[in-house]
Amino acid sequence: MTLLNQVFDVYFDLNITLAITALVWLAVKVLIARFGNKLAFTVQLGLLNGLFAIFILSPFAAVVYQHMLVSEVVPSAMSVNLADYAVSQYLRGGIAIPAEDFQSLLGLRARLTESILTMAPGLGIGIALFLFAGFAYFSLRLVSSFVRLNRMLSGCHSWRRLGRVQLLLSDFALVPFSARGLFRHYVVIPSDLLAEPDDLKLVLKHEFQHLRQGDVAWEIGLEMLRPLFFWNPFYYVWKSEVERLRELACDQKVTENGNVDLRSYCMCLLRAAQSGLKKRQEQIARDRTGSVAAVALLEVQDRLLRRSPSQKLRRRVEALLDTGRVRPHWGVLGLVVLPMIAIIFVSALSIQKPADWSQDRLMLSAIINLERLETINTVGQRPN
Numbered sequence: 001m002t003l004l005n006q007v008f009d010v011y012f013d014l015n016i017t018l019a020i021t022a023l024v025w026l027a028v029k030v031l032i033a034r035f036g037n038k039l040a041f042t043v044q045l046g047l048l049n050g051l052f053a054i055f056i057l058s059p060f061a062a063v064v065y066q067h068m069l070v071s072e073v074v075p076s077a078m079s080v081n082l083a084d085y086a087v088s089q090y091l092r093g094g095i096a097i098p099a100e101d102f103q104s105l106l107g108l109r110a111r112l113t114e115s116i117l118t119m120a121p122g123l124g125i126g127i128a129l130f131l132f133a134g135f136a137y138f139s140l141r142l143v144s145s146f147v148r149l150n151r152m153l154s155g156c157h158s159w160r161r162l163g164r165v166q167l168l169l170s171d172f173a174l175v176p177f178s179a180r181g182l183f184r185h186y187v188v189i190p191s192d193l194l195a196e197p198d199d200l201k202l203v204l205k206h207e208f209q210h211l212r213q214g215d216v217a218w219e220i221g222l223e224m225l226r227p228l229f230f231w232n233p234f235y236y237v238w239k240s241e242v243e244r245l246r247e248l249a250c251d252q253k254v255t256e257n258g259n260v261d262l263r264s265y266c267m268c269l270l271r272a273a274q275s276g277l278k279k280r281q282e283q284i285a286r287d288r289t290g291s292v293a294a295v296a297l298l299e300v301q302d303r304l305l306r307r308s309p310s311q312k313l314r315r316r317v318e319a320l321l322d323t324g325r326v327r328p329h330w331g332v333l334g335l336v337v338l339p340m341i342a343i344i345f346v347s348a349l350s351i352q353k354p355a356d357w358s359q360d361r362l363m364l365s366a367i368i369n370l371e372r373l374e375t376i377n378t379v380g381q382r383p384n
Contacts, residue, residue, distance in 0.1 A: 008113055010059050013351055015232050020347045021055045022234040024340050025241065038325040041249040042213075047337065048245055049218060052238070054341055058348035065349055080349040087360045099367045109353070131231070138227040145223065149179055149294060156188055165211065167204075169194070175276040176203045177296035180216045187211075188294075190275070202260065202268045206297060209250045215295045218242065246295070247312070248319050255320060266317050273298050273313050 025048060032039055068074040083106055089095055090102055115124030116131075156168035165185045176193065179186045187207045193200050210216060222239055229235035255265055276298055299309050354361075 004117055005113065008117060009353055011228070012109070012113070013059060013062070013348065014055075015229065016351050017055055017058050017344065017348045018229065018232060018238070019234040021051055021344050022237050024343055025051055026237070028336070028340065029241075038322070040325045040327045041245055041252045041319070043327055043333070045213070045242075045245040045249040047333075047340075048241060050337070051340065051344070052242075054344050058344060061345055062348050062352055066352065080346055081352060081354045082350045083354045084360065085350075087364055091360055091363055099364060099371055103364060103368060134230045135227045138230045142223060142227060153179065153186055153188070157191075159189070165208075174279045175272055175297045176207055177294045178207045178210045178216050179294040180211075180220070185211050185216070190279075192275070196271075198264065199268045199271060202254075202265055203272070203297060205254050205260065206250060209253050210246075210295050213246070213250065213253075215246050215250070218246075219295050243299075244312075244315075247316055251316055251320055252325070262320055266320060269298065269313060269316065273309065277309070 028047075032044075065074065069076060069079055086095065086106070090099075095102060112124075114120075115122075116128045119125040119128045152170065152172070153168065155172070156170045158166065159169050160167040164183065165187060168186055168188045169191045170188050171191050173188050173190045176187070176189050179188065187204070189200070189203065193203065219242075222242065226235070251265070254260055255262055299312055
């Protein structure tokens with residue numbers, strides 16, 4: 001197997017694992033809602049980010065496990081592979097289709113991979129060009145986003161510096177937002193917010209909390225993965241969940257100590273939304289500019305297949321007024337997290353390409369040869 005084949009196999013497996021991880025999270029989300037548990041948004045965001053880290057690590061875990069199987073550190077009986085399991089079930093009579101058709105189904109992934117990598121005429125070249133064009137387009141958008149962000153930061157006025165955090169004033173920012181470079185964090189504040197000291201204080205608390213939660217780094221990481229997973233709908237489901245919980249967790253953390261008045265905070269969000277939407281309309285009248293890789297106080301841009309800014313704002317206000325959310329003990333969380341981790345890792349292992357040859361596959365090959373021989377003999381015995 002060539003290196004290109006191995007890379008594409010990892011890419012293929014990651015897309016499937018992402019779908020499984022997203023489905024696991026959505027199932028847990030439904031269970032949380034069904035049992036009426038008001039789980040703290042910060043805990044939910046932590047679970048979400050943790051699952052994503054597990055998803056990223058799943059290919060490495062699969063490689064380590066396969067190596068342990070080959071080295072006989074783990075018994076071969078503990079091998080987890082869907083293809084091998086299907087072959088075993090076929091040999092036991094659990095699957096009733098011709099052996100040659102069954103082997104063709106097993107080889108479908110390998111044939112599709114080969115077709116794409118060799119850009120075979122028809123489906124292969126179509127998928128290859130689609131993936132290449134999508135990767136190139138979203139990569140260019142990502143680069144453009146960072147260029148626009150750098151340009152915007154360069155056009156801001158330096159206000160204050162707090163350690164590695166640089167506070168900037170902007171005459172063009174729609175709403176306050178946080179960003180970061182390699183070694184420095186930035187909080188950009190619209191200049192007109194200086195006339196509202198109470199709102200400014202709340203906004204700074206909110207943006208500093210985003211920095212403490214590492215939300216900007218997660219946002220940049222997700223955006224950098226978009227060129228790879230642009231075609232996968234579960235990527236957008238995951239990103240939408242991250243964006244939702246990120247803001248809800250930040251709002252909850254800022255207001256949980258009782259030092260911030262809930263009514264004042266909600267009114268601050270409303271005023272920021274009004275100001276941001278007004279500036280957005282003025283910006284559209286001048287030109288159309290895209291988003292940048294940053295975490296904003298509010299989303300004031302309509303995005304395809306996403307909740308509208310008004311729906312997001314309403315949900316945030318309702319969540320702020322819904323007090324009494326709990327943070328369960330770490331032991332209770334472990335009872336929930338461990339099965340989730342197990343499902344993701346077992347799924348990642350089960351979709352790996354099986355070994356080319358095994359005892360069961362040799363038996364399947366023998367059955368196919370016997371069927372072919374029987375077909376030849378039957379044809380040869382036909383009367384003239």
